[in-house]
Amino acid sequence: MTDQAYNFAYLDEATKRMIRRAILKGLAVPGYQVPFASREMPMPYGWGTGGVQVTAACLAPEDILKVIDQGADDTTNAVSIRKFFERTGGVETTEHTAEATLIQTRHRIPEHPLTEDQILVYQVPIPEPLRFLEPRESETRKMHALQEYGLMHVKLYEDIARHGAIATSYAYPVKVEGRYVMDPSPIPKFDNPKLSGSPAIQLFGAGREQRIYALPPYTEVVSLDFEDHPFEPSKADHACDLCGAAETYLDEVITDDRGGRMFVCSDTDYCTGRQAAGHRGRLSPEDAA
Amino acid sequence: MTLFDRTLSQDAETPLLEVDGLTKRYGARIGCADISFDLWPGEVLGIVGESGSGKSTLLSCLAGHLEPGEGRVLYRGRDTVAMPEPARRLLSRTEWAFVHQNPRDGLRMGVSAGGNVGERLMAVGARNYGTIRAAATDWLGRVEIAAERIDDKPRQFSGGMQQRLQIARNLVTGPRLIFMDEPTGGLDVSVQARLLDLLRGLVREMGLSAIIVTHDLAVVRLLADRLMVMKSGHVVESGLTDQVLDDPQHAYTQLLVSSVLQV
Numbered sequence: 001m002t003d004q005a006y007n008f009a010y011l012d013e014a015t016k017r018m019i020r021r022a023i024l025k026g027l028a029v030p031g032y033q034v035p036f037a038s039r040e041m042p043m044p045y046g047w048g049t050g051g052v053q054v055t056a057a058c059l060a061p062e063d064i065l066k067v068i069d070q071g072a073d074d075t076t077n078a079v080s081i082r083k084f085f086e087r088t089g090g091v092e093t094t095e096h097t098a099e100a101t102l103i104q105t106r107h108r109i110p111e112h113p114l115t116e117d118q119i120l121v122y123q124v125p126i127p128e129p130l131r132f133l134e135p136r137e138s139e140t141r142k143m144h145a146l147q148e149y150g151l152m153h154v155k156l157y158e159d160i161a162r163h164g165a166i167a168t169s170y171a172y173p174v175k176v177e178g179r180y181v182m183d184p185s186p187i188p189k190f191d192n193p194k195l196s197g198s199p200a201i202q203l204f205g206a207g208r209e210q211r212i213y214a215l216p217p218y219t220e221v222v223s224l225d226f227e228d229h230p231f232e233p234s235k236a237d238h239a240c241d242l243c244g245a246a247e248t249y250l251d252e253v254i255t256d257d258r259g260g261r262m263f264v265c266s267d268t269d270y271c272t273g274r275q276a277a278g279h280r281g282r283l284s285p286e287d288a289a
Numbered sequence: 290m291t292l293f294d295r296t297l298s299q300d301a302e303t304p305l306l307e308v309d310g311l312t313k314r315y316g317a318r319i320g321c322a323d324i325s326f327d328l329w330p331g332e333v334l335g336i337v338g339e340s341g342s343g344k345s346t347l348l349s350c351l352a353g354h355l356e357p358g359e360g361r362v363l364y365r366g367r368d369t370v371a372m373p374e375p376a377r378r379l380l381s382r383t384e385w386a387f388v389h390q391n392p393r394d395g396l397r398m399g400v401s402a403g404g405n406v407g408e409r410l411m412a413v414g415a416r417n418y419g420t421i422r423a424a425a426t427d428w429l430g431r432v433e434i435a436a437e438r439i440d441d442k443p444r445q446f447s448g449g450m451q452q453r454l455q456i457a458r459n460l461v462t463g464p465r466l467i468f469m470d471e472p473t474g475g476l477d478v479s480v481q482a483r484l485l486d487l488l489r490g491l492v493r494e495m496g497l498s499a500i501i502v503t504h505d506l507a508v509v510r511l512l513a514d515r516l517m518v519m520k521s522g523h524v525v526e527s528g529l530t531d532q533v534l535d536d537p538q539h540a541y542t543q544l545l546v547s548s549v550l551q552v
C-alpha cells in the first residue's frame with residue numbers, strides 16, 4: 001500500500017527536479033562532484049540519505065528496485081530502504097540483480113553483469129578523494145579544476161612506504177575519462193574494474209556532504225597506481241564454500257569459537273542463484289541437491 | 290651607456306625577476322608600496338626591516354600568494370600577476386620554492402618525510418615509486434636527515450629538522466628561485482647557524498636565486514649578496530650587503546645596524 005501522506009517516492013516534485021538537474025550535470029561531466037541541496041530524510045545520515053535521494057529522483061512507478069548493503073539484501077539498512085520505497089512509492093522490489101531496473105547499493109557492485117536498462121545508485125559517505133590529505137574545501141576544488149592530482153599519489157606512496165604495497169582496499173581512488181579523480185565510495189577495490197565500461201548508468205549520492213556525481217554508460221575508469229606497484233583488484237584466495245565460485249568477492253565468516261571459518265560470496269543473490277543452479281562449494285551439505 | 294655596453298648587457302643574462310612599482314594595500318593600510326628591483330640569476334637578495342614593515346607582504350606578492358594592487362612582476366620576462374592562475378601554480382611547484390617560517394605551514398604534518406619530499410615530484414608526474422623513494426632518500430641526505438628517518442612523520446622531528454625537511458621538499462624539483470620568510474626564526478642559535486650553512490651550500494651548489502626575509506642581520510650578512518631595507522612598507526635603502534651594513538646611509542638603517550651591534 002502506498003502511503004498517501006507523501007508524494008511518490010517521498011520527495012516533492014520540485015526537489016526531485018533539482019536533484020535530476022544535478023544528476024544530468026554529473027552525467028555531462030563524468031566524475032565531477034556536483035553540489036546539491038540535500039534534504040532531510042526520515043532516516044539517519046549513516047543510512048545513505050544521499051543514495052536515497054538520488055534513487056527517489058530517478059524512480060518511476062514501473063521500476064523494479066533492489067537494495068543491497070555489503071552485497072546482501074537482508075541487512076537492516078537494505079531492508080529499511082527497500083521498505084521505505086515500497087511504502088512511499090509502491091514500487092515492486094526484488095532481490096535478483098538481473099530483474100532490477102534500479103539498484104541502490106552500499107559497499108558493493110553486484111557480481112551479475114549489469115545492462116543498459118539498469119541504474120546503479122551508490123551511497124557515498126565522503127565524496128572528496130583528496131579530503132584525506134587536504135582538509136580545505138577551497139583548495140580541493142581548485143585542485144580538481146586545475147587537475148593537480150599529485151596528492152592522490154602521495155596517499156598511495158604513504159601506503160607503500162608503510163605496508164610495502166598499496167594497502168588501500170576500499171574506496172580506492174580512480175581517474176575518470178582521463179580527467180577527474182573520483183572516490184568510488186567504499187566498495188572493495190576488487191569491484192573497481194567493474195566501474196569501467198559499464199553499460200549501466202552509475203550515480204553517486206552523498207547526503208551529508210551534499211554532492212552528486214556520475215558515470216554515464218561505457219565510461220573509462222582507471223584505478224590510480226605506480227608503474228612499479230600496479231593496481232591489483234585482489235580478493236581472498238579461496239573459492240566460495242557454498243557455491244564454489246572462484247571469481248567473486250568473498251566474506252570471511254567465523255563459524256564457531258574454535259577458529260572455524262568459511263568463505264562465502266558477499267553477493268548473496270549471486271551465491272543463491274549459483275546454488276540453485278546446482279553449483280557446490282567445500283561446505284555445501286552433501287544431500288542438498 | 291655606450292652602444293658597446295648595451296650590446297654587452299643584452300648578451301649577458303636577463304634578470305630572473307623584474308619588479309616594478311609593486312604596491313599592496315589592505316584596505317586603507319599600506320602593506321608595501323612602490324617596490325622596484327631586479328633579481329639576477331644566482332643572486333641572493335635579503336629583505337630586512339622591523340615588524341610590520343611589509344616584508345612578508347612583499348614576498349607573498351612576489352610568490353603569487355597575494356595579488357598586488359599595482360605594479361608588475363616579470364619572471365623570466367613573463368608577467369606573473371597577469372598570467373592565468375594555473376600557469377602561476379605550475380611555476381610555484383616547478384621553478385619556485387617557498388620556505389615558511391613555521392614548518393607547519395610548509396609541510397604536510399600527517400605525511401611521512403619521504404612523502405613530503407616526493408610530493409612535488411608526483412605533482413609534476415613522477416609515477417615510479419622506486420624513483421621517487423630514491424630521490425627522497427637522496428634529498429634527505431643533502432639536508433642532513435638520516436635515511437632511516439624517511440618514514441617518520443615531521444612531528445617526530447626537531448624544529449631544525451622540520452625546517453631542513455621543508456627545504457628538501459622544496460628543492461627536490463630543482464627550482465631556480467627560492468622565497469624564504471624568516472627560515473631561521475624560532476630556532477636555537479646553534480641550530481640556526483647549521484641551517485644557514487646548509488642553505489648557503491645548497492644555494493651555491495644549485496646556482497639558486499633567493500629572496501630571504503629576516504629580522505636577523507647576521508642571516509643576511511652570511512647569505513645575501515644584496516640587501517633591501519624596508520620601513521612602513523617602503524624600501525628606504527638598498528645595495529650590496531656589506532656596503533649597506535658597514536656604511537648605512539639612511540637613518541633607519543643606521544639605527545637597525547647599531548641596535549644589532551648592541552646585542
Ligand SMILES: Nc1ncnc2c1ncn2[C@@H]1O[C@H](COP(=O)(O)OP(=O)(O)OP(=O)(O)O)[C@@H](O)[C@H]1O
Pocket residue numbers: 315318319320321338339340341342343344345346347504
Ligand atoms: N591580512 C592582512 N590584513 C590587513 N593588514 C595586514 C595583513 N597582513 C599584513 N597587514 C599589515 O600590513 C603591514 C605589513 O605587514 P607584513 O606582515 O608584511 O610585515 P612584516 O614585515 O612581514 O612583519 P613581521 O616581521 O612581523 O613578520 C602591517 O601594517 C600589517 O599590519
Ligand SMILES: [Mg+2]
Pocket residue numbers: 344345346470
Ligand atoms: Mg613577516
